[in-house]
Amino acid sequence: MHAIEKILARASGNPIVSTGQIVNCRVDLAEINDLYPQTIFSFQEMGGTKVHSPDRISFILDHYAPASSIQQAENQKLMRKFCHDQKIDLLFDVGSGVCHQVMVDEGLVYPGMILIATDSHTTTHGAFGAFGTGVGATDLAVILATGHLWLRVPEIICIHLKGQLAPGVYAKDMILHIIGSVGADFAIYKAVEFTGEVLKTLSVSERMALCNMTTEMGAKTAYIKPDNITLEFIKGRVKKEFEVFESDSDFRYSQKISFDVSTIEPCLAVPDSVDKVIPLKQLVGIPVHQAYLGSCTGGRAEDIAIAAKILKDRKVHKSTRFLVVPASRQVYLDALAQGDVETLIKAGASFVTPGCAACLGIHEGILAAGEVCISSTNRNFPGRMGHTSSAVYLGSPAAVAAAALTGKITDPTDILAKLEKEPS
Amino acid sequence: MKTIVTGQAHVFGDNLDTDQIFPGQYLELVEIEEIRQHAMEGADPDFIKTFQPGDIIIAGTNFGCGSSREQAVTTLKAAGTGAILAESFARIFYRNAINLGLPLLVCPAIKTFISKGDSVKIDFKQGKVLNQTSHKILTTDPLSGYVLKILENGGIKLLVKEQLALK
Numbered sequence: 401m402h403a404i405e406k407i408l409a410r411a412s413g414n415p416i417v418s419t420g421q422i423v424n425c426r427v428d429l430a431e432i433n434d435l436y437p438q439t440i441f442s443f444q445e446m447g448g449t450k451v452h453s454p455d456r457i458s459f460i461l462d463h464y465a466p467a468s469s470i471q472q473a474e475n476q477k478l479m480r481k482f483c484h485d486q487k488i489d490l491l492f493d494v495g496s497g498v499c500h501q502v503m504v505d506e507g508l509v510y511p512g513m514i515l516i517a518t519d520s521h522t523t524t525h526g527a528f529g530a531f532g533t534g535v536g537a538t539d540l541a542v543i544l545a546t547g548h549l550w551l552r553v554p555e556i557i558c559i560h561l562k563g564q565l566a567p568g569v570y571a572k573d574m575i576l577h578i579i580g581s582v583g584a585d586f587a588i589y590k591a592v593e594f595t596g597e598v599l600k601t602l603s604v605s606e607r608m609a610l611c612n613m614t615t616e617m618g619a620k621t622a623y624i625k626p627d628n629i630t631l632e633f634i635k636g637r638v639k640k641e642f643e644v645f646e647s648d649s650d651f652r653y654s655q656k657i658s659f660d661v662s663t664i665e666p667c668l669a670v671p672d673s674v675d676k677v678i679p680l681k682q683l684v685g686i687p688v689h690q691a692y693l694g695s696c697t698g699g700r701a702e703d704i705a706i707a708a709k710i711l712k713d714r715k716v717h718k719s720t721r722f723l724v725v726p727a728s729r730q731v732y733l734d735a736l737a738q739g740d741v742e743t744l745i746k747a748g749a750s751f752v753t754p755g756c757a758a759c760l761g762i763h764e765g766i767l768a769a770g771e772v773c774i775s776s777t778n779r780n781f782p783g784r785m786g787h788t789s790s791a792v793y794l795g796s797p798a799a800v801a802a803a804a805l806t807g808k809i810t811d812p813t814d815i816l817a818k819l820e821k822e823p824s
Numbered sequence: 825m826k827t828i829v830t831g832q833a834h835v836f837g838d839n840l841d842t843d844q845i846f847p848g849q850y851l852e853l854v855e856i857e858e859i860r861q862h863a864m865e866g867a868d869p870d871f872i873k874t875f876q877p878g879d880i881i882i883a884g885t886n887f888g889c890g891s892s893r894e895q896a897v898t899t900l901k902a903a904g905t906g907a908i909l910a911e912s913f914a915r916i917f918y919r920n921a922i923n924l925g926l927p928l929l930v931c932p933a934i935k936t937f938i939s940k941g942d943s944v945k946i947d948f949k950q951g952k953v954l955n956q957t958s959h960k961i962l963t964t965d966p967l968s969g970y971v972l973k974i975l976e977n978g979g980i981k982l983l984v985k986e987q988l989a990l991k
Contacts, residue, residue, distance in 0.1 A: 435893065446984040447984075464852065471852040472852045519892055534892040535920075536892050536897070536916060536923065538924060539919055539980075541984075673839055760851075760891065762851065783843060784843050
């Protein structure tokens with residue numbers, strides 16, 4: 401069995417499981433965000449009165465943080481009351497940040513766990529060797545009522561990453577390149593494991609970006625085998641006992657593909673699909689009205705640090721707005737401690753409350769008709785960040801910062817190379 | 825759930841995402857009637873004016889990709905969607921549809937088989953799709969036992985309700 405199958409076997413109480421089998425799994429953590437009061441309604445429609453396991457449920461108010469309409473405020477109020485009535489302690493209110501970052505910051509994510517959330521980017525937690533997957537409100541309500549959820553044991557694809565990344569090329573470029581070559585429906589219903597030497601050079605932050613974006617190739621879950629980097633990161637954060645599962649040597653992947661990552665250049669996903677990926681060099685010069693750095697994909701302290709490096713003692717271009725949304729309160733504090741927040745504010749950036757903000761076109765940086773945004777987020781569907789005729793280019797945090805500086809799509813490797821030559 | 829469904833086809837392309845099925849700006853809505861009014865607004869602003877209860881949605885690959893928003897199913901169900909046939913579905917959309925009792929079927933090559941406005945008859949148990957306009961029949965894998973059981977109960981809520989009542 402693969403480690404993913406061993407996780408599902410443990411959670412379902414089966415000695416072995418195999419591809420295609422439907423298993424009823426005990427969920428270690430179920431997380432609900434403020435887009436889904438329907439979770440509570442569905443729970444009540446099921447006849448639920450007391451949640452099964454309040455200590456394995458978390459509510460994180462991130463999508464409407466803070467509320468910008470009465471209805472949003474009502475939805476959040478309902479969730480706070482539900483947590484109070486049901487004795488759910490893991491309520492992270494407005495300002496805590498995007499659920500995926502908050503759960504990691506709070507030490508709630510660990511290898512071998514089953515983590516189900518009402519958010520499609522729950523694949524992020526494969527970075528820790530957890531089985532993370534997104535579901536809708538009613539599926540989550542099933543967990544509130546029973547503590548369990550049925551899952552189909554997925555086929556597992558191995559994506560092997562050969563070689564090392566060139567300077568100025570990041571995990572985001574790598575995953576965009578991969579999605580561009582395999583397509584948005586490549587891994588529907590399947591799990592994706594990343595392997596390869598390059599992983600040893602990727603921080604937890606970069607691994608999270610990699611796993612996060614597997615959702616955009618349709619993956620059910622992602623997986624990186626926990627190693628010293630993982631264990632070092634979670635040491636002191638995670639209080640629970642956990643088990644790191646090993647895949648058996650005779651396990652057969654449903655498919656194996658490999659990429660030579662040393663040839664990958666900075667690239668962007670162009671409107672209106674995440675799998676339309678083009679080398680950034682071919683897009684240089686396109687005017688950008690808004691540069692957006694944030695989200696569960698590209699809003700961590702390392703991402704903010706790259707932007708600060710590019711914009712230190714410089715100014716955001718006068719024709720561009722630069723919005724920075726730290727992925728969580730902890731990320732915000734880390735970036736503050738490093739001086740990066742001050743650097744970026746002096747450069748002309750606007751900081752937005754940690755949360756999902758404009759990533760999904762709700763508030764805090766909506767685009768007007770015909771406007772162009774370069775973003776470190778995860779989706780560029782038509783109208784994703786505002787008007788249906790606005791355009792979103794997805795790229796690395798470095799590509800976003802480079803465009804904020806020049807007001808147009810710019811190769812960040814050129815800027816970073818110049819910075820290397822300058823005396824510090 | 826009716827295991828045989830007949831309706832008129834509305835045809836869409838590949839990778840139709842949930843931002844188009846139910847744009848993000850409406851996610852705060854909780855009233856079903858309000859949610860219904862914005863069905864498919866990002867793909868076709870006139871959809872709700874032309875779509876009749878019982879009509880069938882035909883789509884290409886990866887239908888419902890993107891966000892986990894269950895409202896993408898809620899809005900189509902409230903619009904009276906009889907069934908959705910697609911070459912493939914994004915997994916969260918698929919689960920959401922089953923959970924809410926909206927029947928759907930994976931039908932490879934369905935787009936080449938059905939055109940806009942065709943009358944379509946679907947037998948979910950047999951995995952048969954009859955194009956009553958062109959008089960052609962397409963066969964595909966029927967719904968699996970577990971999924972069919974949920975759909976036959978009108979969604980998963982009733983099943984969980986029974987499970988809770990047994991305790």
